Amino acid sequence: MSETKFEPKIIAFLCNWCTYAGADLAGTGRKQYQANVRIIKLPCTGGIDPLFLIKAFERGADGILVSGCHPGDCHYNSGNYHARRRWNVFRPLLEFCGINPDRIQFSWISAAEGGKWVETINSIVDTVRALGPFEGYHKLNTIGPEISGEAAAPSETG
Amino acid sequence: MIEELRKKAEELLKNGTVKVVFGYGEGSTPERTRPVFITKPEDVNKLTWNKYCVYNLTTYLKRQETRKLGKPALILKGCDARTIIVLLKECQIKREDVYIIGVTCDGVGDPLATKCEACDVHTPLIYDDLVGEKRENKEVPFEERYAELDEYEKLGEKEKWEFWQKQFEKCIKCYACSNICPLCFCDRCIVEKNQPQWIDPSAHPRGNLSWNVTRAYHLAGRCINCEECQRVCPVDIPLNLLNKKLAKEAEKSFNYRPGYNIDDELAMSTYKEDDDQDFFK
Amino acid sequence: MEKLLNKNNFDSLITGLKKQGYKTIAPRKDNRLVTLEEIQDANEISLDHVITNNSIKEYFLPKTEKILSYTIDKNKVEIEEPEGFAVKSVIFGSRPCDAFSLPVMDKVFNWDCVDKFWVERREAVTIVTISCDKCDSYCFCTSVGLAPDAKQGSDVLLTKISNDDYLVETVTEKGENLIKELESVFSDPPSDTPDRQVATVEKKFDISKIKPWLDENFEHDVWDDFSNKCIGCGACTFVCPTCHCFDIVDECTMTKGDRVKNWDGCQFKMFTMHTSGHNPRSTQGMRWRQRIMHKFKYYVEKFDSTLCVGCGRCSRVCPADMNISEMLEIIETEAGK
Numbered sequence: 066m067s068e069t070k071f072e073p074k075i076i077a078f079l080c081n082w083c084t085y086a087g088a089d090l091a092g093t094g095r096k097q098y099q100a101n102v103r104i105i106k107l108p109c110t111g112g113i114d115p116l117f118l119i120k121a122f123e124r125g126a127d128g129i130l131v132s133g134c135h136p137g138d139c140h141y142n143s144g145n146y147h148a149r150r151r152w153n154v155f156r157p158l159l160e161f162c163g164i165n166p167d168r169i170q171f172s173w174i175s176a177a178e179g180g181k182w183v184e185t186i187n188s189i190v191d192t193v194r195a196l197g198p199f200e201g202y203h204k205l206n207t208i209g210p211e212i213s214g215e216a217a218a219p220s221e222t223g
Numbered sequence: 224m225i226e227e228l229r230k231k232a233e234e235l236l237k238n239g240t241v242k243v244v245f246g247y248g249e250g251s252t253p254e255r256t257r258p259v260f261i262t263k264p265e266d267v268n269k270l271t272w273n274k275y276c277v278y279n280l281t282t283y284l285k286r287q288e289t290r291k292l293g294k295p296a297l298i299l300k301g302c303d304a305r306t307i308i309v310l311l312k313e314c315q316i317k318r319e320d321v322y323i324i325g326v327t328c329d330g331v332g333d334p335l336a337t338k339c340e341a342c343d344v345h346t347p348l349i350y351d352d353l354v355g356e357k358r359e360n361k362e363v364p365f366e367e368r369y370a371e372l373d374e375y376e377k378l379g380e381k382e383k384w385e386f387w388q389k390q391f392e393k394c395i396k397c398y399a400c401s402n403i404c405p406l407c408f409c410d411r412c413i414v415e416k417n418q419p420q421w422i423d424p425s426a427h428p429r430g431n432l433s434w435n436v437t438r439a440y441h442l443a444g445r446c447i448n449c450e451e452c453q454r455v456c457p458v459d460i461p462l463n464l465l466n467k468k469l470a471k472e473a474e475k476s477f478n479y480r481p482g483y484n485i486d487d488e489l490a491m492s493t494y495k496e497d498d499d500q501d502f503f504k
Numbered sequence: 505m506e507k508l509l510n511k512n513n514f515d516s517l518i519t520g521l522k523k524q525g526y527k528t529i530a531p532r533k534d535n536r537l538v539t540l541e542e543i544q545d546a547n548e549i550s551l552d553h554v555i556t557n558n559s560i561k562e563y564f565l566p567k568t569e570k571i572l573s574y575t576i577d578k579n580k581v582e583i584e585e586p587e588g589f590a591v592k593s594v595i596f597g598s599r600p601c602d603a604f605s606l607p608v609m610d611k612v613f614n615w616d617c618v619d620k621f622w623v624e625r626r627e628a629v630t631i632v633t634i635s636c637d638k639c640d641s642y643c644f645c646t647s648v649g650l651a652p653d654a655k656q657g658s659d660v661l662l663t664k665i666s667n668d669d670y671l672v673e674t675v676t677e678k679g680e681n682l683i684k685e686l687e688s689v690f691s692d693p694p695s696d697t698p699d700r701q702v703a704t705v706e707k708k709f710d711i712s713k714i715k716p717w718l719d720e721n722f723e724h725d726v727w728d729d730f731s732n733k734c735i736g737c738g739a740c741t742f743v744c745p746t747c748h749c750f751d752i753v754d755e756c757t758m759t760k761g762d763r764v765k766n767w768d769g770c771q772f773k774m775f776t777m778h779t780s781g782h783n784p785r786s787t788q789g790m791r792w793r794q795r796i797m798h799k800f801k802y803y804v805e806k807f808d809s810t811l812c813v814g815c816g817r818c819s820r821v822c823p824a825d826m827n828i829s830e831m832l833e834i835i836e837t838e839a840g841k
Contacts, residue, residue: 250825251641251642251819251825251827251830252641255825256825257733257824257825257826258733258824258825259733260732260733278824282735283733286735286736286788287787288728288731288732288734288787288788288789289732292732395567395742395767396567396738396742396766396767397737397738397739397741397742397769398737398738398772399735399737399738399739399821399823402735402736402737402823403735403737403823415774417753420753420755423755424751424753424766425568425753425755425764425766426567426568426766426767427568430568451823454823455737455739455821455823457557457739457742457743457821458537458557458558459535459536459537459557
């Protein structure tokens with residue numbers, strides 16, 4: 066049997082008002098991109114607790130994307146600015162603990178930027194594929210269930 | 224200095240300014256002190272002051288048992304007094320509800336605690352009374368303050384991971400780190416919430432990683448480097464390295480140091496339009 | 505049976521144990537701590553410590569352990585019970601206080617329900633204790649009826665009789681068998697009465713005075729007064745060799761999960777919190793009282809044994825320097841009033 070190619074699991078935490086719509090636009094525009102991303106829609110990047118990211122890794126993510134509105138465009142005026150502050154300290158903290166920062170990426174993608182969504186996803190999938198599966202985290206000894214591999218492959222793209 | 228402290232405490236209790244004095248008393252061994260709560264003027268002789276007074280007594284401001292003793296006077300070193308500034312900014316206390324007996328300090332612990340090595344608050348920045356000779360608070364350059372981190376920051380990704388896994392593996396989830404922390408004052412900690420269960424309650428490596436990272440992160444831009452978490456850890460995890468790393472990032476990115484200036488906006492509850500976003504795509 | 509063990513033979517002892525299929529757990533120094541841990545080599549063994557930072561209990565009641573796992577598939581639930589948790593091992597160099605904690609806790613784990621995890625591990629593990637040749641001011645084993653060379657709970661007891669030699673005394677049949685398995689490592693005991701190098705642990709209080717006072721003083725100012733510096737962490741209960749409270753949680757996804765047993769402690773506010781929000785032990789004073797009452801009254805009534813072996817670990821780690829023997833001295837004084 067031939068060895069199966071590693072397909073990274075990317076969890077994307079998206080703001081409802083911009084990137085989510087941007088991903089939708091990519092879909093309606095019939096743009097092709099790699100099918101490795103699972104989207105979790107939230108009202109605003111400002112509502113993303115860093116624990117979401119930790120949980121995603123625990124549940125088998127190999128890479129994470131956090132994406133919201135461009136500065137100045139927040140539906141709630143300042144949610145993305147607060148989020149940006151958080152990632153400014155959280156990202157180095159994870160790096161300090163030995164987690165490759167390339168596994169967590171951040172972007173601003175508006176509802177009109179279907180093309181940027183496609184580029185961003187393709188780029189993060191390629192980056193994480195090159196890094197390989199996040200075995201360090203997934204193999205952390207737990208007496209809990211072996212969850213890695215449980216998340217089903219997405220049935221549709223964009 | 225001890226006499227001066229006792230006299231001050233006696234005076235405050237006698238004239239009714241405060242109901243209780245949070246101070247340091249003799250410990251169970253000569254190398255230890257312990258927190259004491261003096262409510263009667265005749266008990267002030269229990270107060271002491273020496274190089275073993277490492278505790279940050281502001282932690283007792285969050286505890287129901289000590290709060291009900293009435294308005295306190297706290298004996299605070301420069302580092303501890305920084306906590307007061309953060310607590311005031313975070314609306315946990317009112318200035319008129321605490322009386323601060325500041326003490327000037329040349330460092331505590333034997334060997335000297337690492338927090339003291341780059342101390343720039345020998346004289347507290349906030350106090351009602353000062354005991355001890357006033358020292359000049361010399362500024363310590365950025366690099367020197369975070370020098371402790373250098374050897375860990377330069378490790379490779381894998382080495383960092385292995386180092387921290389080895390540390391976190393030891394964690395027994397006793398929560399001494401968060402219970403001693405004067406700034407961990409949530410009535411119900413995230414780890415105690417189980418609907419949903421964000422952090423595994425089990426003390427296995429996965430649960431320990433999420434707990435330790437979250438504890439540290441919740442102190443981002445808030446930790447005043449009293450090192451109490453690290454001192455109390457029964458399994459000797461260098462927790463303060465995480466806190467210090469976050470303090471460094473907060474200072475680098477937001478030019479903010481908690482507990483120095485009461486007029487500064489809290490780092491994590493404000494933002495600037497030109498905050499760094501180089502890492503955003 | 506009595507034998508002699510020379511320090512130089514530790515090496516062949518550890519190798520011998522390995523050959524016989526034992527996992528060896530011994531005190532090992534790592535930075536500022538000395539902990540009981542699995543070792544591969546006799547060089548790793550620390551001998552100059554007072555007591556290990558972790559207690560022996562984690563080898564019988566681990567800080568976290570899976571008690572079953574399950575999968576849910578539509579209408580079917582499948583349960584799988586863990587196996588292989590009891591590994592044939594020797595704990596070498598534990599202290600007599602730690603060893604004694606095991607028979608004390610046997611009582612509760614064999615009470616109305618037999619805890620198979622505890623019992624099977626107890627059967628699989630042989631305890632080789634080394635008598636204390638030094639102590640510190642936190643030690644108070646002599647006050648709770650033990651001694652730095654007490655035999656209860658050990659299978660084999662080693663006592664230093666010179667710089668290099670240990671007197672080996674077997675206490676149980678299991679211990680005797682172990683010595684027989686490794687006979688070549690030991691030599692014959694000295695013919696004259698050896699000079700046992702055992703620490704002198706000061707007696708701090710009279711245990712017989714404690715329970716009668718506790719019987720009468722559920723309500724007393726001393727509980728609040730002593731515990732007002734307590735920060736409500738669980739360090740004392742987690743390092744204690746006899747504290748055995750645990751919590752059971754499910755760590756699961758929609759389709760499968762594990763039921764896990766974790767250490768818990770009576771000093772946590774959440775320990776007795778009801779769903780309604782009511783907390784019967786609402787103050788730290790009440791929680792502290794529970795700790796003392798459980799150890800020196802309830803357990804005595806139920807199992808005729810004190811739930812404290814005088815190791816002093818709780819006092820050593822306490823972030824606020826609460827000292828349990830000091831508390832008991834206060835009780836003794838109160839009782840004398």
